[in-house]
Amino acid sequence: MKAVAQRVAQGKVTVAGEVVGRIGSGLVVLLGVERGDGDSEAQWMANKIANLRVFADDEGKFNRSLLDVAGQVLLISQFTVCGDVRKGRRPSFTSAAPPEIAEPLLERVAELLTELGVAVERGQFQAHILVEIHNDGPVTIILEKLPSNP
Numbered sequence: 585m586k587a588v589a590q591r592v593a594q595g596k597v598t599v600a601g602e603v604v605g606r607i608g609s610g611l612v613v614l615l616g617v618e619r620g621d622g623d624s625e626a627q628w629m630a631n632k633i634a635n636l637r638v639f640a641d642d643e644g645k646f647n648r649s650l651l652d653v654a655g656q657v658l659l660i661s662q663f664t665v666c667g668d669v670r671k672g673r674r675p676s677f678t679s680a681a682p683p684e685i686a687e688p689l690l691e692r693v694a695e696l697l698t699e700l701g702v703a704v705e706r707g708q709f710q711a712h713i714l715v716e717i718h719n720d721g722p723v724t725i726i727l728e729k730l731p732s733n734p
Contacts, residue, residue, distance in 0.1 A: 585625040585689070586665045588614040591638050591723035595658045597707040598714040605705035610655035611636075612717050615693060616665030617686035618679045621729075626689050628729040630696035633657060638723050650702050657697055660707035660715060661690050683710060 589611045596606040613633055639648035639655065650657065663686065667675030681689070687709050694704045707713050 585621045585629050585729045586616040587727040589725045589727055590717055591720045593718040593720045596716045599708045599711045604708050605658050607656035607658045607705050610657055612658045614660050614662035614665055615690060616662050617681040617689045618666050619681050621689055625729045626692040630693050632727055634697055634700045634702050656703040658705045659694050661709050
């Protein structure tokens with residue numbers, strides 16, 4: 585499971601001219617689910633997102649998390665995060681999980697974040713979306729949890 589987390593002042597997702605998700609201060613998370621991912625990766629990712637210290641304290645240091653600042657998450661399915669460009673010029677997406685696996689795991693991450701106390705908005709799975717990101721800083725972090733060994 586891979587994610588690109590961007591600290592934002594605000595963000596929104598639009599599908600066919602209609603806003604389907606909108607947040608204020610928090611993180612826009614572009615989440616890629618890979619083959620082999622399961623509940624342990626979803627739990628790791630939700631905990632990492634909720635507790636990632638990328639918000640400034642009174643001294644300007646990254647010491648506060650979403651939970652500390654009551655930040656929100658705009659969670660967006662993004663299989664292209666799983667793209668592999670090591671060979672050739674066109675990305676390969678063979679490591680991306682198929683939709684019937686990816687969607688429930690995306691929803692599981694959202695559910696776990698909510699249980700942790702984070703307000704979550706979503707994009708629309710498998711839709712052509714427009715994402716508006718007001719990156720704050722800018723701060724962009726790559727998160728990756730490799731599948732657990734059986």
